[in-house]
Amino acid sequence: MLKLHTLGKRYGSRWILRDLNLEVLTGECVALLGPSGCGKSTALRLIAGLEHPDEGGIELDGRSLDGIPAERRRIGMVFQSYALFPHLSVRDNLDLGLKIRGMAPAKRREQIDAVLSTVQLVNEADRRPEQLSGGQRQRVALGRALLRNPSVYLLDEPMSNLDAQLRDELRPQLRRLILQGPQPVLYVTHDQQEAMALADRIAVLRNGRIEQIGTPQELYLKPATRFVAGFIGRPQINWLKKTNGACIGIRPEHLRPDENGDRCRLIGREWLGANQLLLLEGAAGQLQMLCSADLQPGENLGVSWSPQDEHHFDPISEKRLSRS
Amino acid sequence: MPLMRRLLLMLMGLLLAGSIGWSSVHRPEQVTILMPAPFVDATADQVKRFNAENNGRIALKVIRGPRDTESISDLAISSLLLGTPPFDALLVDVTWLPKYVAADWLQPLDPWFDSDDIESLVAGAQLGNSVDGALYRWPFGADVGLLYWRKDLMPEPPQTAEELIQIAQNLRAEGKVKEGFVWQGRQYEGLSCNFVEFLSAFGGTWLDPETGQPTFDSEAARLTAHWMQQLITQGTSPLAVSNYSEPETLQAFKSGDAALMRNWPYAWAELQSESSAVKGSVGVSTMVAQPGASPAATLGSWGFSLLRGSLHQQATAEAIRALTSPDAQRDRFLRQGYTPTHAALFHDPELLEASPVLPQLEEALSIAEPRPITPLYAQMSDLLQRQLSGLLTEKRDPDQAMDQLQGATLTLLRSAGGVS
């Protein structure tokens, strides 16, 4: 189990990360989700021991990592750039760490062969990174992390260098190789869909602080802050105009056509396949609505929603207002 | 109408011819001379005066060349090789002359300078200006090697090679000076200049005056080589002189660290300056000579040469005469200390008053010794410098060095058909 308590890091007087409290349980995958610059990669580097925290601490399986150098932390890390050594073949890339750790040649060979077949790179063993495709490179990086036999996996945007189709293909592989194992996994991403798809729990980070931690469903159904409500869920949540006091959001999928509802004019639409995304202009301002009916721009229609689907936030603190 | 037109054309023609004639009369003839930078400064006033006196007739322009002797030679040769150079005359070093003449770059000056002119010069300045009987150079100033000595350390300058060593060693032993005798031992032209004087001291010459053959196998050459090596091995001169050129030599003497110095006349003014530690206690003499041998002073000096392609030869010759006139030389001697070439100036009371060493300069000029006058001089000097440098720095055997030098010089001259 990985435990972060009141973890903080600053550069000069500026806090990059502050008051981070998080537990990643055995076998669990937690995504650190947030826009770029929110401090999520810094959190990984602190855990890995590549940087030192200015506040708080890290515990792994009940033992503090304070003062333990990076090379002794047993971390399986996958970098966004994969960080493969360009002058070494795939095999040598995998071998480097084993050699440094003083493993016998025969055993190294055996382990590398096993990992190569796990990541399906047996035929690419003698190639250099420059001769591999993006997906193959990612698998080398995963293989290297596997070989470390780590106590925790840290994945830093492992998918962001790949195109969308490849990402979809690789997700099951990532699950099979790493997420299904017993080690806690901390997965950094800025892609909420990826986080929802892969993580057991998600921690949403903003400006170095955690906004909310919860399962994907909790984040979707009960976003704790206005920011989380906006960040989770696609298409993005609608913010209603002209509300008294509270800030009210309603998700596009919760709107429905209703003869008796608010009158809106259709000003644009996007086909998504199974349904379409309508852009409406009405008394509540501009609204996005998911709808299966075929409507033409310029048409008028009525829209309504169930009040229990509304999300209310305090306009000042931006915190969720609980409604009975 | 045709008549009118013809008249008009005639009128225009007249106007045109008139304007051309007018402008050709009144546009001054442009004369350009290339000089090393220090000489440009030294002649600035005289150039201004010449242009004022010849206003509208001749316009003298001076091109400021680099300061360094080798650089100015590179610049001159480069532009001469490219065909018509952008100047009519240039200042050449005494050793370049035969080479330039052989390359057919120069125009004789005989039509403008006759034997009376030449005889009006001090003895040393008459040398090194002619090649094969034709005058190719007119000296800008006189320059010869001198022996500077410390009046406060010795009553008289040394007369012989042994005496020089003895005086220097005694002074060193008594702790009165750090170094005995400083001179120019760096592998460069200055080393050849020093050698000519040392060789004369033992009664030798570089080339046999009769046959033109090298004489490094002579007894005099061997003695000279041994003596030069001894200067360093016995401590009369520091090993460092083997990398000294003129400035380093002057520095050692000027700071009071040395008893004797071989240098050129320019050093005198420096030694009398306020920054000199030996101001007022320096005497000037000529290089030592063994009994029976006559001392020599290596001839240096720059002079003006006229280029073959010049379109303004008459005007250029006039400019050269003006820049080397007794008045111009008096001016330069009083202001910058450049030694004059006109014999009469050495007895000029005003000049004698300004410089107490003028008689010594005249004496040195009377024993001036030119370096071999041959187009192959640069090669010969290069061979000599390398052997001497080896003699001074790696204790090469002097006899062997002279043998090798003799052989190499013979080979060089033979390849040139100089010796049968």
Next chain:
Amino acid sequence: MAMVFGWPMLRYSWLSMHASSVLTGLEPVSNQGANWIRLLEDARFWQDAVQTSRFAALSVGLEIVLALAMALLLDQRWRGRGVVRALSLLPWALPTTMMALGWRWIFNTPYGPLEQMAQSAGLSPLNLLSNPDWTWLATVMADVWKTTPFITLLLLAGLQTIPDDLYSAFRLEGGKTRQALTAITLPLLTPYILIGILFRTAQAAGVFDLIQVLTGGGPAGSTESIAQYAYLNAMRFLDFGYSATVMLAGFVLLSLVIFTVAVLLQISGLLRPLKS
């Protein structure tokens, strides 16, 4: 390229087959390869070739090692690094002749700073410019001082192409900082080092101004370079036929060295990391 390189080469080749000196009135007269025979027998040319080679080898070797150390230092973050980076470039910006005059003063016996230091340390005069066995080291010293900044800059540029992630990954694999130098930095910097070596070797093989001003080729001709010998023949001796021969021979020797090295590098694959 053909204009600035090909034409002079053709011209030199043609000239090297002719006598063209003061003895021929500077007119080129065909001499059936006599210049080349003379060159083969010219001990001075071969001595200069050896001298030029050892000068280039030692200068370039020292420059690479020093530049590597400096580049590694300047690649670290520390206070005042910017100033030091700018200052370290100064020697490179200085004109060679000025720089050589400066070193001649430094080596001056007994007034130069080096000798003053030796004296105050109680040593006898070093006379570094008066020793046919050691003076060439003085020329190497000056050259190293002048051109190390250039290679430093080249290697610094190379260092900055190495992603920080590689060092992080290496640490996580258990590597020590010291090991990273040989495991990552040097292999990835190799192409830059090799380019530096090739470039500087070509440059050092043509060394001229530095030696001309610092030693004049002495003492006893011990520091004369091929370029200097070619210069002497042309500009001092006005022997253009032989000067062209010396220059061309020097160029051919250098080309052979560079070509051989380049082929060996290609075979060894050391240049490969550059492509990725």
